Amino acid sequence: MIDRPRIGVLISGGGTNLQAIIDSVKMGVLSGEIVCVLSNKKEAYGLMRAYKNNIPSEFVQNSAMEATLEKYSPDILVLAGYLGILEKPLIDRYRGRILNIHPSLIPKYCGKGFYGIRVHEAVIKNKERVTGATVHLVDEGIDTGEILIQKEVCVFDSDDALALQKRVLEVEHEILIEGIEMLRRRM
Numbered sequence: 001m002i003d004r005p006r007i008g009v010l011i012s013g014g015g016t017n018l019q020a021i022i023d024s025v026k027m028g029v030l031s032g033e034i035v036c037v038l039s040n041k042k043e044a045y046g047l048m049r050a051y052k053n054n055i056p057s058e059f060v061q062n063s064a065m066e067a068t069l070e071k072y073s074p075d076i077l078v079l080a081g082y083l084g085i086l087e088k089p090l091i092d093r094y095r096g097r098i099l100n101i102h103p104s105l106i107p108k109y110c111g112k113g114f115y116g117i118r119v120h121e122a123v124i125k126n127k128e129r130v131t132g133a134t135v136h137l138v139d140e141g142i143d144t145g146e147i148l149i150q151k152e153v154c155v156f157d158s159d160d161a162l163a164l165q166k167r168v169l170e171v172e173h174e175i176l177i178e179g180i181e182m183l184r185r186r187m
């Protein structure tokens with residue numbers, strides 16, 4: 001077990017999952033240090049969240065991700081709304097230490113094309129009564145690694161995709177922190 005793991009966070013968007021990690025470290029709920037926030041999208045608001053919290057952050061093309069991460073020597077990588085595909089050498093290097101948060105109960109509504117609001121639109125279109133979120137280890141596939149945690153979210157008749165996404169996002173934030181802690185204890 002690593003007492004205070006060095007956590008590298010990869011993002012592509014608003015960074016609410018990143019914010020949950022920042023807040024949990026600040027409150028002492030999560031043991032660790034966010035050593036870098038790397039985004040493959042220049043305009044990702046998550047970069048601003050990192051800046052506001054004095055966390056080193058960079059815009060990085062997918063192809064330069066491994067070399068950039070080397071500068072920060074993270075123990076754990078967290079894909080927090082990251083929409084890039086990690087290259088195999090990077091996955092090999094950090095195998096068993098890369099977490100992803102997905103906004104559905106994998107194996108439902110995952111894989112190619114199922115990300116962000118599209119997941120919730122499909123759940124509602126198919127009249128599902130239950131959905132949820134999943135934290136899993138990352139391997140070469142898309143959303144195919146070992147599942148660490150899942151939590152259900154009820155779908156209401158009144159839900160549209162945005163309302164459902166909001167409720168699922170809250171659960172994502174919760175189980176992401178639990179997932180990082182679970183991985184920390186395993187290392």
Ligand code: GRF
Pocket residue numbers: 011012013014015016017018046080081082101102103115116117169172
């Ligand atoms: C959200 O759709 C979330 O479900 C998924 O990535 C998207 C952006 O999350 N994990 P964030 O607000 O950028 O963390």
